[in-house]
Amino acid sequence: MKKKNVWKVLFFALLSINILFFFAISMFLFLAGEEEAIPESPAEDSKKMSEFLIQTNKNDLNELINYYIEKENLNGPINYSVVLSDEVELNGELNVFTSTLQLKMSFEAYALENGDLLLEQKSLSLGGIRLPVSEVLKIIRSAYKLPEWVIIQPADKQIYVSLQSMRLNNDIQVRAEKFNLEENEIVMKMLVPVE
Numbered sequence: 001m002k003k004k005n006v007w008k009v010l011f012f013a014l015l016s017i018n019i020l021f022f023f024a025i026s027m028f029l030f031l032a033g034e035e036e037a038i039p040e041s042p043a044e045d046s047k048k049m050s051e052f053l054i055q056t057n058k059n060d061l062n063e064l065i066n067y068y069i070e071k072e073n074l075n076g077p078i079n080y081s082v083v084l085s086d087e088v089e090l091n092g093e094l095n096v097f098t099s100t101l102q103l104k105m106s107f108e109a110y111a112l113e114n115g116d117l118l119l120e121q122k123s124l125s126l127g128g129i130r131l132p133v134s135e136v137l138k139i140i141r142s143a144y145k146l147p148e149w150v151i152i153q154p155a156d157k158q159i160y161v162s163l164q165s166m167r168l169n170n171d172i173q174v175r176a177e178k179f180n181l182e183e184n185e186i187v188m189k190m191l192v193p194v195e
Helices: 002-030 058-071 133-143
Strands: 049-056 080-084 088-096 099-111 117-126 150-153 158-161 173-180 185-193
Touching: 058 080, 088 133, 099 133, 099 173, 117 133, 133 150
Parallel strands: none
Antiparallel strands: 049 185, 080 088, 088 099, 099 117, 117 158, 150 158, 173 185
16 A cells, blocks of 8 residues: 555656646746847948958857857856858757756748848757747747847847947948858958047
8 A cells, every 4th residue: 555655646746846847937938038029220420430340150150159158158048059051050058957958940041131140040959858849949039148139039030130239349330241151251340430
């Protein structure tokens, strides 16, 4: 008789853990917030700017991106990295209770006419859990600490990188001229104020 009670207790404990796990995932999904709009192009700066074209490659840009992530301490409760191969890859880990889920997303990158980048979601894996891409993007948006100029748009399954909103030291601005990862052709325009 005691054996049956032990199994009942263990069964209900396991059932409770499963319910808590799915409740936690559901909370992430529903508390992720509303869709952010793409920022409008800022008014032309009245400052006189000198333009420089910078050509780089995936390896150098990989180092710069991941240095920035570490330096700015952009890893929140989830550690992640960005890898540029023939596509943009986001790799990370999500800790849920005692399990660690591996996250891997890949995006096709496009340079837009205004100098910003658009990353369209291409593939996704989150451990063994099957969730809609839009829901995973909501989780990422709420859990990752990203710069304000990186806008995750779950409904459109894309990430908008507003380079025109990004400001470097001394008001230097950056625009994407060409972003072809397959051909390893990355050309950026750097705008430096001269007044």
